[in-house]
Amino acid sequence: MDRRQKKTRAAVFHAFTSLLEKKSYSNISVQEIIDAANIGRSTFYSHFETKDELLKALCTEIFEHVFSDELTQEKTHDFSTEKKDIKAEITHILYHIKDSSSYIRGILACESGEMFMRYFKAYLEKVFANELNKHKQDVPQEYMLNHMVCDFAETVRWWMGHDHYSPEEISRFFFSTTPFA
Amino acid sequence: MDRRQKKTRAAVFHAFTSLLEKKSYSNISVQEIIDAANIGRSTFYSHFETKDELLKALCTEIFEHVFSDELTQEKTHDFSTEKKDIKAEITHILYHIKDSSSYIRGILACESGEMFMRYFKAYLEKVFANELNKHKQDVPQEYMLNHMVCDFAETVRWWMGHDHYSPEEISRFFFSTTPFA
DNA sequence: ACGCAAAAGTTCGTTATTGAACATTTTGGT
DNA sequence: ACCAAAATGTTCAATAACGAACTTTTGCGT
Numbered sequence A, B: 001m002d003r004r005q006k007k008t009r010a011a012v013f014h015a016f017t018s019l020l021e022k023k024s025y026s027n028i029s030v031q032e033i034i035d036a037a038n039i040g041r042s043t044f045y046s047h048f049e050t051k052d053e054l055l056k057a058l059c060t061e062i063f064e065h066v067f068s069d070e071l072t073q074e075k076t077h078d079f080s081t082e083k084k085d086i087k088a089e090i091t092h093i094l095y096h097i098k099d100s101s102s103y104i105r106g107i108l109a110c111e112s113g114e115m116f117m118r119y120f121k122a123y124l125e126k127v128f129a130n131e132l133n134k135h136k137q138d139v140p141q142e143y144m145l146n147h148m149v150c151d152f153a154e155t156v157r158w159w160m161g162h163d164h165y166s167p168e169e170i171s172r173f174f175f176s177t178t179p180f181a
Numbered sequence C: 001a002c003g004c005a006a007a008a009g010t011t012c013g014t015t016a017t018t019g020a021a022c023a024t025t026t027t028g029g030t
Numbered sequence D: 001a002c003c004a005a006a007a008t009g010t011t012c013a014a015t016a017a018c019g020a021a022c023t024t025t026t027g028c029g030t
Helices: A003-022 A032-035 A041-047 A051-067 A068-076 A086-099 A102-106 A112-129 A142-160 A167-176 B002-021 B028-038 B040-048 B052-068 B068-076 B086-099 B101-108 B112-129 B139-158 B167-176
Strands: none
Touching: A003 A041, A003 A051, A003 A112, A032 A041, A032 A051, A032 B068, A051 A068, A051 A102, A051 A112, A068 A086, A068 A112, A086 A102, A086 A142, A086 A167, A086 B028, A086 B112, A102 A112, A102 A142, A112 A142, A142 A167, B002 B028, B002 B040, B002 B052, B002 B101, B028 B040, B028 B052, B040 B068, B052 B086, B052 B101, B068 B086, B086 B101, B086 B167, B101 B112, B101 B139, B112 B139, B139 B167
């Protein structure tokens, strides 16, 4: 992507999340975002059609970072990495989330949080899908998957309000309270 | 000035002064500045011919801020503001210097500091020129002007290495040690 | 319900930024 | 002294950002 586009996107994302920390999603006007990002009006619209699209793009950007390793290694299907440790993987993901926490915190603070959580869970399903058959069989797999996804998503949401914990600690909390091997 | 140009200039100035805090002026390559500013090579050269020109432009930018009020009110020559208090004026300038201190600190750290001091003194001459005839007459005015200019310039240089002092305190230090009314 | 002001979008000619390619100069190691 | 790598400086066609002017929509006080 063109360097100018990257800068513009970064400026908008930064402006947007900064505003989200001060006021709620629906109370933020496009004009405010444009002013805070210090860009031209037409520039904003050449990047994002609506405020919703902006939020979607921001979430995509975040998740592409948070799940970058998981997404790439899925395609390779290398058997040497097949024995990936789910605990290590989760801790790894938590580290990436910590990188993006300044973005995420604002999003979670208001209505936009619901959209974020929905996208987040969709990604998490892919991560946890492989782990399903390895564990408890006394409940439906569908139920188990939903449990793990929601459990982890809510753990992250809680973490964003208690950021003095390390990824390792959060990982331990998560596995201590979910029926994993 | 076009918004894009402002951004580019700001990015270069910021990159440049950041680098100046880590290494000396002559050891900084144009390429490093370009990389740190995250701009295209041709963009840099469309703004600045050389590294020296960049430093000059940066100094000009700083001084236009530091002396903004003094420079504008010179033209008006309004007699109502004629009785401006030199002490208030100096304190005011010190406040503006504090605003730019993150820029100035890096510049002063190495060879570039000499060029800065030279420019700085040229501006200070204009500020102190009007005060000359009001004070001591037992030394040549030329000498007195040089004394005040160098005294103040060195005071500021010292301040940049002892930034826990307020503008008011520095102002007091300055007037306590110079033969003013 | 009305009107008005602010925000949301759209359009388009102008301008700055970009990056790649190129030639030239400087630098540092052997 | 020599070579290779890095830095310097230049050019140019492609493109993103700009901003001003415009219409449409939304929101809000009366």
